[in-house]
Amino acid sequence: MIVFIKGIFCFILLLSFLRGFKKLSFLWNRFPMCTQLIPGWSFFAPTPNTFxxxxxxxxxxxxxxxxxxxxxxxxxxxxxxxxxxxxxxxxxxxxxxxxxxxxxxxxxxxxxxxxxxxxxxxxxxxxxxxxxxxxxxxxxxxxxxxxxxxxxxxxxxxxxxxxxxxx
Structure with missing residues (x-):
């Protein structure tokens, strides 16, 4: 059971990492409801404040x-x-x-x-x-x-x- 839970967390972590790549946006656009469940992480803001x-x-x-x-x-x-x-x-x-x-x-x-x-x-x-x-x-x-x-x-x-x- 612990191996199963660890596997789910690793899978979510992998999907979260892949969500940051722009070239895979076609995949995320195809399943918009699933992307709501996957966290998106970025170190910098998508549109940083420049003023x-x-x-x-x-x-x-x-x-x-x-x-x-x-x-x-x-x-x-x-x-x-x-x-x-x-x-x-x-x-x-x-x-x-x-x-x-x-x-x-x-x-x-x-x-x-x-x-x-x-x-x-x-x-x-x-x-x-x-x-x-x-x-x-x-x-x-x-x-x-x-x-x-x-x-x-x-x-x-x-x-x-x-x-x-x-x-």
Whole structure:
């Protein structure tokens, strides 16, 4: 019985290994339900992130528009202990996922009003709204920029102007 169970695990491991080869995709396309049961392993992501995302916001008070302030910058250097302890990783992952979702949805949406009620838009808006704002500020706006080592800064999303909630 133990030999049988070991054989099944070895077979699944072999199929999982073979699933990584692109030339065998015809086999996986022929049996799509079976591939759901076979794990796919890859060391690198299929589409790695090649851009840095920046979250900026500005406050508006009495028709005076403040300068953009950078809220989130991806750190180039991390501490040596970040492999074991990196509390900023969750925020980084959450922000990048929200930014990518918001950018993709804003390009795909037929009606721009749908973007303003999307989950990613509302979560970023809530985060910006929860910051300490100047008492004289009445409204705010946020912006998502991208850049890479090859490309310069590019505006990917500009929000609408929203009132600041007084807490």
């Amino acid at each position: 840095d995302y920046h979250l900026l916001y500005r406050e508006i008070n009495n028709q005076e528009v403040e300068e953009w302030q950078d809220l989130y910058i991806l750190k180039e250097k991390r501490s040596i202990y970040s492999f074991f302890w990196n509390p900023e990783h969750r925020f980084t992952k959450a922000f990048v996922d929200l930014a990518v979702d918001l950018i993709n949805f804003s390009h795909a949406a037929q009606d721009k009003r749908q973007v303003y009620i999307s989950l990613s838009y509302l979560q970023i808006l809530n985060y910006v709204d929860s910051l300490d704002h100047k008492p004289s500020s009445e409204k705010m706006q946020f912006l998502i920029l991208t850049n890479s080592r090859v490309h310069d800064y590019k505006v990917m999303f500009l929000s609408d102007v929203h009132p600041i909630s007084k807490r």
